[in-house]
Amino acid sequence: MSDVLDQLAKVLEQRRTAEADASYVASLHKAGLDKILKKVGEESAETIIAAKACEAGGAKSDLVYETADLWFHSLVMLSHLGLSHDDVLQELERRFGLSGLEEKASRGQ
Numbered sequence: 001m002s003d004v005l006d007q008l009a010k011v012l013e014q015r016r017t018a019e020a021d022a023s024y025v026a027s028l029h030k031a032g033l034d035k036i037l038k039k040v041g042e043e044s045a046e047t048i049i050a051a052k053a054c055e056a057g058g059a060k061s062d063l064v065y066e067t068a069d070l071w072f073h074s075l076v077m078l079s080h081l082g083l084s085h086d087d088v089l090q091e092l093e094r095r096f097g098l099s100g101l102e103e104k105a106s107r108g109q
């Protein structure tokens with residue numbers, strides 16, 4: 001399944017130099033980081049609302065849909081700043097097997 005992330009990352013990279021009127025992602029890059037961060041914030045809020053609705057018996061598919069929107073806009077944010085899902089996956093891999101409590105203690109918090 002991470003194939004789709006690799007493919008999407010390539011498309012997002014191409015969109016950094018594409019015409020904004022023919023592509024949603026290119027229009028976000030053209031609008032700039034603040035617009036992209038506004039979308040990440042909106043999609044975060046929509047994901048939270050969908051999770052609460054899901055807990056209350058709402059459709060799981062709505063939560064999946066909103067989380068996909070959040071992931072997508074986060075990927076655009078990373079791409080805008082010269083990063084990709086690979087950088088995040090490497091960090092998760094580094095953390096794998098390390099207890100969150102131990103990691104927090106190692107930071108002295």
Ligand SMILES: N=c1c2ncn([C@@H]3O[C@H](COP(=O)(O)OP(=O)(O)OP(=O)(O)O)[C@@H](O)[C@H]3O)c2ncn1[C@@H]1O[C@H](COP(=O)(O)O)[C@@H](O)[C@H]1O
Pocket residue numbers: 008011015022023024025026068069072
């Ligand atoms: N995965 C996505 C994807 N997920 C969500 N979206 C878009 O993200 C937007 C979500 O924002 P909202 O729901 O808030 O909709 P909106 O009100 O129209 O948005 P605003 O006007 O407020 O910005 C919608 O326009 C969706 O179509 C996506 N747009 C593109 N992709 C991928 O990116 C690729 C490149 O897209 P283009 O750059 O448009 O060719 C596509 O082939 C897809 O693989």
